[in-house]
Amino acid sequence: MNLDLRLNTSGDYYARKFQPTQREDTLILNMGPQHPSTHGVLRVLLEIDGEYIVRAEPVLGYIHRMHEKMAEVRTYVQYLPNMGRADYLHALAWNWAYVGAVERLMGIDVPERAEFIRVITCELNRINSHLLWWGAYLLDLGAFTPIMYAFADRERVMDILQRITGARLTYCYYRFGGVSADIDDRFITEVREFCLDMEERLKLFKSLVTDNIILRKRVEDIGHIDAETCRLYGATGPVLRGSGIEYDIRRAEPYSVYHRFDFKVPTYDEGDAMARYMVRMEEIEESINIITQALDALPQGQHINPLAPRRPCPPKGDIYFAVESGRGKVGIHLVSHGGESPYRLKLRAPSFSNLSLFAEVSAGTLLSDAVSILGSLDLVIPEIDR
Secondary structure, three states: OOOOOOOOHHHHHHHHHOOOOOOOOOEEEEEOOOOHHHOOOOEEEEEEEOOEEEEEEEEOOOOOOOHHHHHOOOOOOOOHHHHHHOOOOOHHHHHHHHHHHHHHHHOOOOOHHHHHHHHHHHHHHHHHHHHHHHHHHHHHOOOOHHHHHHHHHHHHHHHHHHHHHOOOOOOOOEEOOEEOOOOOHHHHHHHHHHHHHHHHHHHHHHHHHHOOHHHHHHHOOOOOOOHHHHHHHOOOOHHHHOOOOOOOHHHHOOOOOHHHOOOOOOOOOOOOHHHHHHHHHHHHHHHHHHHHHHHHOOOOOOOEOOOOOOOOOOOOEEEEEEEEOOOOEEEEEEEEOOOOOOOEEEEEOHHHHHHHHHHHHHOOOEHHHHHHHHHHOOOOHHHHOO
8 A cells, every 4th residue: 555645754754654454455544634623733644444443643743843942042931931832722730830840949939819819810721721622522523503602601711811911822921939910809700700600601511512412422432541541641631530530630739729629520430532521521610619719718918929039040950840731730840950041841741641542542443433532632732742
């Protein structure tokens, strides 16, 4: 079979490497990189037998932007905006992981009010991330209406966050020692109103989509991932919790003031696409719960530590700091040589580990189910191709 796909150098390499099996009746098919269900330039090489997938291999590298290398030639402050470009759907989680690593290495104290503001804004951003996944996933499966509801709610959150962050998507709001701007009474009022309305919207989403038999036929008993497979591939986030493992950084390795809040970690034992769907929908409820508790207990005080250095120069050493993003564990391994720029910065992206599951899970499934499985992993390609 001729596998000369006539793509770029990276594509040619994978084409030569991905040789078909000994069977002569299989077909090599490219899913992406320009495919609506990949939500970015992700290419998946598929070997199919009729409508069934024999093998699958994700191909990365089409939008690699050298984020880790850029850290070595920028100061700690200059590198802050990069974090919003890794996972643009939950930018504040990456923002938090980076500033948290520097704060831990330098021993910078964060005012209590700033910690509460971080929790509130990060959970709002998590809701926004899950809403976009929900709408886009259903669009991939053939339902157009839900994404209109999702984006209507997302607009409200973006309007709220824009007033204090100055951005609507790629946020760069957290600073070493706090946040760039304090919140006001209008912000608090708008967030409370949104949380109340969102609780009602979730009831609508349940009746409109979750209980819809058409959706259930597309996601139930599709893409089974057992707990051991998740451990082998390092899967985290809703993918891991959808396989019955109750692991959430906010609970397992508490950071900031998360230990003060009462919230549950949703888990499902089924391990299929529906289980991962349900985990994310319940996480929206839990985020609303956390935000409400944080607003009720919001302390007075400063929004940033005035003694925090404006041009950080951490001492020699290394540190690891992790947070829970909408897709799972975001980790920052920072190595400092005592200068104004990191010696080395290693980024742990949850989507990379979660995507690695696809090759194993998709084998033997129908081609039409590949879209359902891929969407249930909630991949953000820029954080994989970082």
